[in-house]
Amino acid sequence: MLGIVTAGIAPGLALMSYFYLKDQYGSEPFAIVFKTFIFGALLVFPIMFIQYVFKVENVLQGLFYEPFISMGLLEEFFKWFILFYTIYQHVSFDEPYDGIVYGASVSLGFATVENIFYLFANGLEYAFGRALLPVSSHALFGVIMGYYLGKSKFSPDSNKKWLVLSLLIPFILHGSYNYILITLEDWLTMMIPFMIFLWYLGLKKVKKARLMSDKHFNQQIIYEKPFISGK
Template sequence: MLLFSVIASAVAPGLALLTFFYLKDKYDAEPIHMVVRIFLLGLLVVIPVIIIQRGLTLGLGTHPFVQSFFISSGVEELLKWLVLYFIIYNHVEFDEPYDGIVYAVTISLGFATVENFMYAWYSQASIGTMFIRALLPVSGHALFGVIMGYYFGLARFRKVNNTKRYLVYSLLIPWLFHGIYDLILTTVTDYWVWLIVPLMVLLWYGGMDKVIRANNRSPLRFQKREEEVNT
């Protein structure tokens, strides 16, 4: 019974958010087998993240800034970015800008689900604590994924010079927000909620704007309109 409760409270938020962003794809939903594959890679990427973070902690120490921006957010966002770049970026199924968001959110939530499960299992967290984690770290990972995926989509499909800069943005901007998020939680003890809530509101507002923008840039949008007119 305890194991079931831990699994349910740890897994449900990630699956709910994944479903939410998956259904936001207005024109051509991604194959389920691809989404499952990337989600599983998100689960597995936890292993090298833990190994690298432990090694960096031994070498760089535990200063909050170093921990937040380099050991925590730096390693996590870099490894997720590398998986997306080498497996998804040139994949045939990556055929519209919003797909970048789908796959980046998927790998982020795969990672967040394992992280959430480990926290729930080892800390014996209450339902209230897991609810807060669903609102903060789990949704935070999803929104960092939205940012990463949005700029992946721009790099892949925007027909302008120097699109490579969008690949840089796809790593640096989620890394920056993730680092700020972690730094607040590790350095502010009494009034952290007054900083985290505005940050999460900003991330949700910006994330949903990027969802709309990515869908509006889909080359399939005009094809769908033509089909509707012809019918």
């Protein structure tokens, strides 16, 4: 049991540490990041219940509806909802890169609990594959969501456009991931290039968010200089 719990937690913890430590302008308060992680973990239960009802009642099932709507959209919407209503206006969200940290946190909370449940049901031998695919993909969906939330909060214009994209793009990517996994017989031949693309896109957003944070803090320094110098 301890081995399964450890294997279930380890990939999420490793990925969370990676994105957390890349914050070059002071790490986010651990308590807020941990709270976001817990919110993501708790989301597993209502989402699993809704998905179970959909399956029993044969609602939103099929080659398109199940991977994109009852799985991709449902999961990404709840994660987006948590970020928007608990973190987006929070005082700790004070630079664009913070969106990456909080997006990864809520997604990895969800992925970690889901991973533990899966390993309990199916066995420890799936731990490596789960770390490479579902856990890392959830982290990257969260990174991309957080990038656009940060862009929305700190851009001088088009805030609504970036806010829409913060849900739309993770939903499309998550739905595509599910579609490959569920509907394609030879799914691995498509999943490998998809995951390479997803990592490329996620890390590109991380780099862009860090550059946006650089610009944000440099502007703050320029604005504060006259007051510091007494002019």
